[in-house]
Amino acid sequence: MEYIIIIISAIFVNNIVLAQFLGICPFIGVSNKISTSLGMGGAVLFVITLATIVTWLVQMYVLKPLGIEFLQTIAFILIIAGLVQMVEIILKKVSPTLYSALGVFLPLITTNCAVLGLAILTIQKDYNLMEGVVFAIANSVGFSFALIIFAGIREQLDLMEVPAGMKGVPIALVTAGILALAFMGFTGLV
Template sequence: MEYILVFIAAIFVNNIVLSQFLGICPFLGVSQKVSTALGMSGAVAAVMFVATLVTWCLQMFVLNPFGLGYLQTLSFILVIAALVQMVDIVLKKVSPPLYQALGVFLPLITTNCAVLGVAISVIQKDYSLLMSIDYAIASALGFGLALILFAGLREQQEFANIPKGVKGVSITLITASLLALSFMGFSGVDGGLKVLFGLN
């Protein structure tokens, strides 16, 4: 049951973009169209899952035993950059159509702080490997949900009669803030579920 609670909380209550404000660059930059948002979401989900798995193992089996915890951020950044390069190379060889679809988004993931944020969060929260994977998948889904919803709203704005004074970046930031406020409505859901299932 704890896995389900962490899963729901990571998607809705503690959304990586709208609550923790990580991954704002792709959230604002790659959300003009739903199709590009879907591509970016898929690429981030794959990298976030693998990066969390690898960095957790690195922390538990290399950094902690040898007292190298101070190298956590640096080593995690290097691992994420290497993983993105490996995914790039593998996709280019194995599936050229998928590479064409995601190839544009892969370099953006290297600088996406949401991936690094999730990798560091699972260590700080002292999650087990399975819980870390659960949290990574849920965070990736939360990132994708926020990005796709925002892209849908931005597409609809093309047909809206927006005053000249707020067109462009202004209406984008206003929309993002309203979306973040709407996700605040989920706060307390995880607490309610804990009480419901007697996990307090």
């Protein structure tokens, strides 16, 4: 039951993009087409889940026993940067098809604040490892969900006539605002 609450809350109520403002750069940047959104969503799911597990273990078994929790930010970002690089190398060797699908998105993910944000949030919320994993997966699904809906809207938006000043990012942001408004309807679900 707890897991179901975590999942529903992460995907709908506290959607990572539309309510918590994490990972906006890829949300605005790569959401032009549904296919690229799917690729980005897959890469994010992969990296976030892995990063949450590793950072959780490091926090519990390295930083906490040594009493150096203030190094959290530095340690986590290094772990994430290393992890992304490693995933890239392994994926290239093991599964070239998956690599060609996700490859271009991997370097972008290091500076995706959703990854570091979720790693820190998992620690702040005092989740255990299992809850942390569920939380990470649910949030990545929420991220892909928002990205794909938004890409669908933007594909239509390209066909519309938009005032010159609003073209590009401004109209995308206003659209995202309206989408966020729709997601606010889920408030109170859990």
